[in-house]
Amino acid sequence: MRLQALDLWLLVLLLVLLLQPVHGTPRAQDVSLGVDWLTRYGYLPPADPSQAQLQSLEKLQDAIKVMQRFAGLPETGQMDTETIAAMHKPRCSLPDILGAAGLVRRRRRYALSGSVWKKRTLTWSYPFDGPGGTLAHAFFPGEHPISGDTHFDDEETWTFGSQDGEGTDLFAVAVHEFGHALGLGHSSAPDSIMRPFYQGPVGDPGKYRLSRDDRDGLQQLYGKVSHTPYDKPTRKPLAPPPQPPALPPDSPSTPVPDRCEGNFDAIANIRGETFFFKGPWFWRLQPSGQLVSPRPARLHRFWEGLPTHVRVIQAAYARPLDGRIILFSGPHFWVFQDRQLEGAARPLVEFGLPPGEEVDAVFSWPLNGKTYLIRGQQYWRYDEEAARLDPGYPRVLSRWEGAPPAPDDVTVSNTGDTYFFKGTLFWRFAKGSVKSESDSPQPMGPKWLDCPAPSYDPQVPNRPKMTPRTGTCDCQCELNQATGPLSVTLLLPLLPFLTGVAFSC
The missing domain is CATH 2.110.10.10 (Hemopexin-like domain)
Incomplete structure (x- = not known):
């Protein structure tokens, strides 16, 4: 009798759990949930209905460990109660591991989707599973009409700037989803906004700053701002003067130019x-x-x-x-x-x-x-x-x-x-x-x-x-030092790359 790959994974995972201490052993339905969850969010490859492929014990444990790392849990490789509880938490619907079950050890915690925007003006907007569960989702950059769209579950209790912890903080979720819309995947860094699980409010939105991991990911996609003397002012911008009192209607004034x-x-x-x-x-x-x-x-x-x-x-x-x-x-x-x-x-x-x-x-x-x-x-x-x-x-x-x-x-x-x-x-x-x-x-x-x-x-x-x-010279800059009969016109484009030859205008 041929078994589906998913059924074999369940059997192997149950076997692993039976070998663990009895205390805290999850129910079979939790194990089923776990394998489905690991597959849905990229930790395990989807089952191939055409073949019964048996996954190794090490691969299954690795999948659980990577999930635990993303969730900030001890990396036990077991479906313990903390791991199952994390799987029940509200989260983003996008997978954490991009590509074919990418259980690859990365030096960087942040993940990149592999696509970036060629434009600089982006818009966002909104369907779902009701309160809890999936809070929102976004689509990575691309040329498809839905690329970059960001959707939020209207049935959630959204809050903004709330201090009591009630509801779901719209700002925190929006920043996370906009990260996806810009091309970021999920991150396992402890302070990253791109962690897959909802972490609660992030405080005053006006004072919020992205973590170093998130900034590194965006700079990997779009590059860093160059710092030449004219790219970014090193001093504070000039503040506008205080508004003067309004002039009486009959006061003469200088005509305003066009x-x-x-x-x-x-x-x-x-x-x-x-x-x-x-x-x-x-x-x-x-x-x-x-x-x-x-x-x-x-x-x-x-x-x-x-x-x-x-x-x-x-x-x-x-x-x-x-x-x-x-x-x-x-x-x-x-x-x-x-x-x-x-x-x-x-x-x-x-x-x-x-x-x-x-x-x-x-x-x-x-x-x-x-x-x-x-x-x-x-x-x-x-x-x-x-x-x-x-x-x-x-x-x-x-x-x-x-x-x-x-x-x-x-x-x-x-x-x-x-x-x-x-x-x-x-x-x-x-x-x-x-x-x-x-x-x-x-x-x-x-x-x-x-x-x-x-x-x-x-x-x-x-x-x-x-x-x-x-004059007779057709050049626009003058050579202060030059040797040989080389044409000035031919030499001009090479001047910035030469040493010992100065030019001035």
């Missing part, structure tokens, strides 16, 4: 946010790409201490050495710590510029840590550490191939790309490059300011005319 018209006076990346200055107003673009508000803020209400006669900011940047924020207007500049002015107006001659000179744009380039000051069709390079201009400047702006003359401003994004702005257009220079991308210029409104795209092609009729380069 951000979609472009032609900004200054644009700067300050602690991860992009500031757009126009007259006595400015807009703030968060690192997420969202405007803080579609309406601009008043210049003097934010930058406390800025003289009232200063109505236009021509350039701005955050000084890399100490994080001070520098605002330029006319032949002067002002230094701010956060939003507070430090001292009085200072002349641009402190940067080494000629007396009475003004600037169109200022930015700090992370590739070399130098600060660039642009006026018209020329620029200077300033050494912050030495507090002086580098020798050999000014130079022609056309060394930045494709850049518009007299730009409204230049800034470096959080990813390290350099952007020149003029009018309603922008030119992008990839990280470390001094040549604009082939699709430049582009309209700045849709990308930066939540404005509709223009009806014209910015690259054809409205592209500004560039000043021809001077």
